[in-house]
Structures are given as structure tokens and as C-alpha cells.
Amino acid sequence: METVIKTSTIKDKLIFEFETSKLFLFGNTQLRDQAMESFYKQGIPTRKHEAYKYIRVDLMLKGEFDFSTNKNCSDAQIEPLKFLKDAYVVVIENGIFVEGLSNLQNLPEGLTICSLVDAEKSNSPVFEKHYAQYADVKTDPFIALNTAMTKDGVFIHIAKNAIIEKPIHIIHISTAFKNTIIHPRNLIVIDENAQAKIIESFETMDSTAKIFSNALTEIVVDKHAIVDHYKIQDEKELGYLVNTTQVIQQKQSVFSTHTFTLSGSLVRNNLTVVLDDEHIESHLNGLYLTAKNQVVDNHTVVDHRKPNCNSNELYKGIIDGKSIATFNGKIFVREDAQKTNAFQSNKNILLSEAGTINTKPQLEIYADDVKCSHGSTTGKLDEAKIFYLRARGIGIINAKKLLMHAFASEVVNTIKIEALREYVEEKISKTFE
Amino acid sequence: MLSIKNLHASIDGKEILKGINLEIKVGEVHAIMGPNGSGKSTLAAVLAGRSEYDVTEGEIIYNGENLLELEAEDRAREGVFLAFQYPIEIPGVSNINFLKTAIGEIRAYKGLDPMKAKDFLMMLKEKQKLVEIDRALVSRSINEGFSGGEKKRNEIFQMAMLEPKLSILDETDSGLDIDALRIVANGVNKLKSKENATIIITHYQRLLDYIIPDFVHILHNGKIVKSGLKELALELEEKGYDFIKEEVEA
Ligand SMILES: Nc1ncnc2c1ncn2[C@@H]1O[C@H](COP(=O)(O)OP(=O)(O)O)[C@@H](O)[C@H]1O
Ligand SMILES: [Mg+2]
Numbered sequence: 001m002e003t004v005i006k007t008s009t010i011k012d013k014l015i016f017e018f019e020t021s022k023l024f025l026f027g028n029t030q031l032r033d034q035a036m037e038s039f040y041k042q043g044i045p046t047r048k049h050e051a052y053k054y055i056r057v058d059l060m061l062k063g064e065f066d067f068s069t070n071k072n073c074s075d076a077q078i079e080p081l082k083f084l085k086d087a088y089v090v091v092i093e094n095g096i097f098v099e100g101l102s103n104l105q106n107l108p109e110g111l112t113i114c115s116l117v118d119a120e121k122s123n124s125p126v127f128e129k130h131y132a133q134y135a136d137v138k139t140d141p142f143i144a145l146n147t148a149m150t151k152d153g154v155f156i157h158i159a160k161n162a163i164i165e166k167p168i169h170i171i172h173i174s175t176a177f178k179n180t181i182i183h184p185r186n187l188i189v190i191d192e193n194a195q196a197k198i199i200e201s202f203e204t205m206d207s208t209a210k211i212f213s214n215a216l217t218e219i220v221v222d223k224h225a226i227v228d229h230y231k232i233q234d235e236k237e238l239g240y241l242v243n244t245t246q247v248i249q250q251k252q253s254v255f256s257t258h259t260f261t262l263s264g265s266l267v268r269n270n271l272t273v274v275l276d277d278e279h280i281e282s283h284l285n286g287l288y289l290t291a292k293n294q295v296v297d298n299h300t301v302v303d304h305r306k307p308n309c310n311s312n313e314l315y316k317g318i319i320d321g322k323s324i325a326t327f328n329g330k331i332f333v334r335e336d337a338q339k340t341n342a343f344q345s346n347k348n349i350l351l352s353e354a355g356t357i358n359t360k361p362q363l364e365i366y367a368d369d370v371k372c373s374h375g376s377t378t379g380k381l382d383e384a385k386i387f388y389l390r391a392r393g394i395g396i397i398n399a400k401k402l403l404m405h406a407f408a409s410e411v412v413n414t415i416k417i418e419a420l421r422e423y424v425e426e427k428i429s430k431t432f433e
Numbered sequence: 434m435l436s437i438k439n440l441h442a443s444i445d446g447k448e449i450l451k452g453i454n455l456e457i458k459v460g461e462v463h464a465i466m467g468p469n470g471s472g473k474s475t476l477a478a479v480l481a482g483r484s485e486y487d488v489t490e491g492e493i494i495y496n497g498e499n500l501l502e503l504e505a506e507d508r509a510r511e512g513v514f515l516a517f518q519y520p521i522e523i524p525g526v527s528n529i530n531f532l533k534t535a536i537g538e539i540r541a542y543k544g545l546d547p548m549k550a551k552d553f554l555m556m557l558k559e560k561q562k563l564v565e566i567d568r569a570l571v572s573r574s575i576n577e578g579f580s581g582g583e584k585k586r587n588e589i590f591q592m593a594m595l596e597p598k599l600s601i602l603d604e605t606d607s608g609l610d611i612d613a614l615r616i617v618a619n620g621v622n623k624l625k626s627k628e629n630a631t632i633i634i635t636h637y638q639r640l641l642d643y644i645i646p647d648f649v650h651i652l653h654n655g656k657i658v659k660s661g662l663k664e665l666a667l668e669l670e671e672k673g674y675d676f677i678k679e680e681v682e683a
Pocket of ligand 1: 444445467468471475
């Protein structure tokens with residue numbers, strides 16, 4: 001057995017780990033077995049997999065990896081990551097919900113927050129109804145892997161008509177002293193006519209080894225609900241992240257999501273929004289700032305299944321160094337989805353010769369009475385604008401920074417929580433240093 | 434203050450300025466007139482430090498320094514200001530943040546302490562009044578969605594804020610109606626002092642009814658072909674540019 005593990009591929013190691021640990025994992029073994037079987041069929045994607053050809057997760061997953069989930073963080077270490085002073089804070093360390101580091105006192109009526117393990121144990125009917133119902137294991141190997149191997153995460157439920165004023169901040173913190181793979185998983189259910197603002201931030205701390213986080217969040221937005229969702233990804237050099245976000249929207253709901261990728265060696269976002277009924281509104285915004293050898297890949301899917309819905313997508317990127325940024329935005333307009341309005345725009349600034357941007361919009365339209373448009377641009381910073389600023393005494397470095405901020409501001413300004421907007425602006429300024 | 438000697442400049446291998454000589458002393462206002470394409474904006478761009486132009490011959494001495502050796506931003510910090518013929522729009526950068534950054538850098542360059550926020554706001558208010566620019570415009574992104582006249586007025590507003598020593602106004606009058614022209618001229622006149630100098634580039638004499646030049650130069654085909662006192666502008670207006678061409682070619 002010993003030798004098998006040492007010489008085997010990461011796929012074998014994951015399967016071995018699954019077989020030896022599955023009895024200790026929460027929930028339904030059958031679901032996990034099926035997911036593992038699906039992962040077994042798909043494997044870790046290589047450059048031969050069209051959807052992953054620009055992001056070589058397989059290369060990153062070479063060598064030894066650990067699957068244990070230690071808790072290392074102290075209160076003092078977490079404190080600076082709680083950048084929203086007035087929020088309900090959930091801390092998930094190496095994929096495990098840590099009550100002691102979270103701030104969940106005095107939750108208002110209608111708001112339930114607990115670990116996935118506890119949600120499952122308590123036989124919560126909401127959990128049972130929605131858990132693992134939306135992210136399809138057959139469509140992606142990382143969904144399959146997460147579904148098979150997740151140990152924990154957070155379950156958030158906002159009951160019918162509840163309007164949660166304060167934001168809910170989920171902090172994913174990773175710490176590793178050995179190369180580690182984790183599979184955090186969250187389920188967020190916003191019931192009919194309820195409202196919530198949810199922020200997921202991804203950070204690494206004190207690590208001396210690579211940490212690969214295969215994180216998955218399912219979000220259920222019921223009828224008339226209004227949800228504002230943010231992801232702030234700032235995992236630094238040792239962070240490797242595959243982040244799946246699967247959203248299902250019901251009638252007349254409004255869902256806005258914002259993905260800010262500020263650092264991380266490798267970041268892959270798989271964002272899918274399904275508009276499953278009529279009169280739905282969806283907004284997808286994204287900003288990625290890449291440098292050095294970073295690889296950042298945003299794959300989004302907007303799936304219009306019913307008539308009279310609107311979706312609007314804006315992704316912008318600034319690419320420096322030898323980094324590789326990819327935007328792949330798919331819009332489906334199904335046969336039933338007449339009177340759909342779907343817009344998509346991807347704009348990039350390439351700062352360096354060695355940087356790469358791959359941008360690919362894909363529209364698949366099966367209805368005839370629809371308004372859809374997409375566009376993508378890649379350019380340099382505008383020399384005429386740089387000169388205008390310099391002609392007023394602004395040095396070339398600051399002139400470029402002002403223009404980069406200006407470019408990013410279109411996305412940053414979509415942040416509706418002021419404290420969060422300020423935080424992101426500050427982070428962006430640091431990135432430009 | 435400014436001494437231009439035998440200045441030759443070209444772009445993409447094409448020579449545009451063909452030996453310009455010009456002396457400007459503090460306190461003076463010089464008008465440069467000339468037909469379209471004669472090289473007026475090129476001269477302004479070379480003075481401001483636009484790097485696309487190659488200076489192939491000649492020199493520019495500004496307050497004892499070789500201006501051509503300074504980067505564009507350092508020229509601005511040393512007090513050179515160009516009001517652009519075609520000011521561009523910069524969405525996402527607010528006028529206020531822009532001016533704050535510019536003033537901050539200029540003061541740092543001169544070794545001065547940063548300006549206090551309160552003082553900056555007071556100055557902003559005062560200069561807004563001086564050039565009669567709408568407050569709403571000032572709080573917007575640089576020139577974004579501004580009309581032609583508003584853009585020109587914003588240039589003069591920036592000039593008022595930065596208090597340059599040498600201002601070059603490149604056809605600031607074109608596209609302005611008579612009221613706007615009067616306001617802009619009024620602003621320029623108020624900003625004029627014994628310590629600074631102004632170059633007014635125009636091809637109509639109209640503006641010179643409001644801003645009285647000390648000297649008038651006529652640029653033709655990359656050269657100053659005639660210089661004189663303010664009466665030259667009137668003569669030019671009367672006889673048209675053709676008389677210059679005839680004189681030069683004769
Ligand atoms: N980028 C360029 N490449 C080639 N020729 C140029 C360029 N810019 C300006 N020119 C030419 O230089 C000449 C002078 O232009 P300009 O200085 O703008 O004249 P003015 O301001 O007097 O109307 C014109 O013939 C114009 O076509
Ligand atoms: Mg011109």
C-alpha cells in the first residue's frame with residue numbers, strides 16, 4: 001500500500017483518501033460515492049480538456065499533498081480579516097466552520113447560520129431539500145470532487161420575508177505547513193421575499209506550503225428575493241483556488257454577484273447562474289488584477305430558461321507580468337426564454353508584453369425574440385490620457401495608476417456596501433504599488 | 434523666460450517645424466497666429482513635452498534650463514502649462530482627484546508640504562468662481578460628456594488651479610460663443626501677472642480683442658515669417674493669410 005501512494009497520481013491519491021475517510025464524513029454516503037465515481041470518470045483536467053486548457057491545475061497538483069484540516073488561527077490573526085465592522089462573520093478555516101472564531105451572536109429572526117455538519121445532523125428540512133441539488137457532479141470534476149470529499153462549510157438560511165440588513169461575511173482562511181487540498185462547501189438559501197448581502201472572502205495566512213482549495217457554494221434565490229453576493233479573492237502566492245458558485249433563481253428575484261480576484265497563484269472561478277422562472281434579474285460583475293506568474297480564469301454561465309428575464313455581465317481585467325487571464329462567458333437562451341435581454345462585456349488592459357489574455361464569449365440562443373449582445377476588448381493604457389495627466393505635473397507612474405483605478409472603478413462602483421467598497425479600493429491601490 | 438532657437442521638429446520623419454526663433458520675457462503676452470496646418474499645435478506639443486515629436490535641431494531654454502531634457506511632468510512642475518486644443522475625456526478620474534494629485538506632486542517636487550484639504554477646497558471654490566465654471570462639472574470625471582466649450586473652460590480652470598508661469602493656450606477660443614469667449618478671456622486676464630507669461634495660439638483675431646498681446650507672430654509652414662505688435666493681428670484679419678503667403682513667397 002505504501003508504495004502505491006508514493007508513486008501514484010493525484011487522482012489515485014484522492015480516491016485512496018476518499019475510500020479511507022468516507023466513513024467519517026457527514027451525510028449520505030451514496031451521494032458521495034456517486035460523486036466520486038463521476039470524478040473517477042472525469043479525472044483532473046489537463047490541457048486536453050477544453051474548459052481547462054488555459055489553467056493547468058494538473059501541473060499544480062503534482063507532488064505530495066495532505067488532506068488533513070488543522071486549525072491554526074488565533075483570534076488575533078483573524079481579526080484583521082474581519083474588515084466589515086458591522087457584519088455577521090463566519091470563519092471557515094481550512095474548510096471547517098470554526099464557531100469560536102466567528103461572530104454570530106444575536107442573529108436576527110429569520111437568519112440561521114450553522115456548520116454544514118450541524119445542518120445535516122439536525123435534519124433541517126431546508127438543508128435536505130437543497131443540499132447538493134444544483135451543482136451537477138457530471139458537469140465538472142471539481143464539483144464531483146467537492147461533493148464526494150467535503151468535510152464542512154457553512155449553511156445559511158434566510159427565512160421567508162426576512163430582510164437581513166447587516167452583511168453576512170464568510171471568511172475562508174487557509175493555513176498550511178504541508179501542501180494541502182481542502183474542499184470547503186457552503187449552502188445558502190434565501191427564501192421567498194427575503195433579502196441578504198453575502199460576502200465570501202478567500203485568504204491564506206502563515207502558510208509555508210501550497211494550499212489548494214476546491215471551494216463550492218450553492219445559492220438558492222427564491223421568489224421575489226433580493227441577494228447581493230461578493231467574492232473577494234486575495235490568496236497570495238501560496239493560494240490555489242478553484243471556486244465554484246452555483247446559483248438558482250426563482251420568479252422575480254434579483255441576484256447580483258461580484259468577483260474580485262486580487263491575488264493568488266492560480267484562481268479558477270466557475271460561476272453559473274440559472275434563471276429558472278420569469279421576470280428574473282441577474283447581474284454578474286468581475287474584476288481581475290493579475291501579475292507575475294498568476295493564472296486567473298473566469299468561466300461564467302448565464303442560463304436563461306424562461307421568458308422575460310434580464311441579465312447583465314461586466315468583467316474587466318488588468319494583466320501584467322507573465323500572468324495569464326482568461327474570460328469565458330457563456331449565455332444560454334433556451335427555446336422557452338422569449339423576450340430575454342442578455343448583455344455581456346469583457347474589457348482588458350494588457351500592461352506587459354509577456355502577459356496573455358484569452359477572452360471567449362459564447363452565445364447559444366434557441367429563442368427568436370431576444371435581445372443579446374456581447375463584446376470584448378483588449379488594449380493598452382491610452383497614451384493620450386497618460387500625456388494629459390503628465391502635462392499637469394502627475395508623474396508617469398501615478399498617471400498610469402490613476403488610469404488603472406479609473407478602468408477598475410466601473411466594476412468597483414457596483415459594490416453597494418460602502419465599507420466593502422473602501423476595502424476593495426484600498427486593496428486595489430496596494431496591488432498597483 | 435523662454436528662448437527658442439532654430440527649433441526643428443518632425444513626426445514620423447516628416448518635418449513640421451522648420452527653424453523657429455522666439456524670445457518671451459516674463460509679464461509678456463505673445464500671440465501666435467497662422468493658417469491651419471502651419472505647425473502651431475506642434476510647437477505647443479513640443480513645448481509641453483510630447484514624446485512623439487523628434488526635435489532634430491535647435492534648443493529651448495526655459496528659465497535658464499534646457500527644457501528639452503525635462504520629462505513632460507517635470508515641465509509642468511516647473512510651471513509650463515498647455516491648454517489643449519482638443520482636451521480629451523478621462524472617464525473614471527474625477528477632476529477633483531486629478532487636481533489634488535497634480536498639486537500634490539507639484540508641491541512635492543518643489544519640496545513644499547502637502548496642501549491642507551481645507552485650503553485645497555477653498556482654492557477650488559475661489560478658482561471656480563474666477564473662471565465661472567459650474568460646480569457640477571468640477572465634481573465629474575475629467576471632461577466626460579462635457580460640451581466643447583465646457584472642455585475649454587475646464588482647461589482654463591486647471592490653469593487657474595495650477596498657477597503656471599508659462600501658459601500656452603492652443604486655440605482655446607475656437608468653438609466658444611461670444612459669452613464663453615469673454616469669460617475665458619476674463620479668466621486669463623485675471624491670472625496674468627508680472628511673474629508669468631502667456632502664449633496665445635489662435636487663428637482668429639477675435640480673442641485678441643479681449644486679451645491684448647504684446648507681440649504677434651505669424652507662423653507659416655513651420656516658420657515664424659513675421660512678427661510685430663498687436664496691430665499685426667488686425668492687418669492679418671483685414672488682408673487674410675494669403676497676403677502672408679504672397680509676401681513670403683515673393
Ligand atoms: N502624427 C502626425 N503625423 C504626420 N503629420 C502630422 C501629425 N500630426 C500633425 N501632422 C501634420 O503637421 C502639420 C502641422 O499640424 P499642427 O501643428 O496641428 O498645425 P496647426 O495647429 O497649425 O493647425 C500638419 O500638416 C499636420 O497634418
Ligand atoms: Mg492646432
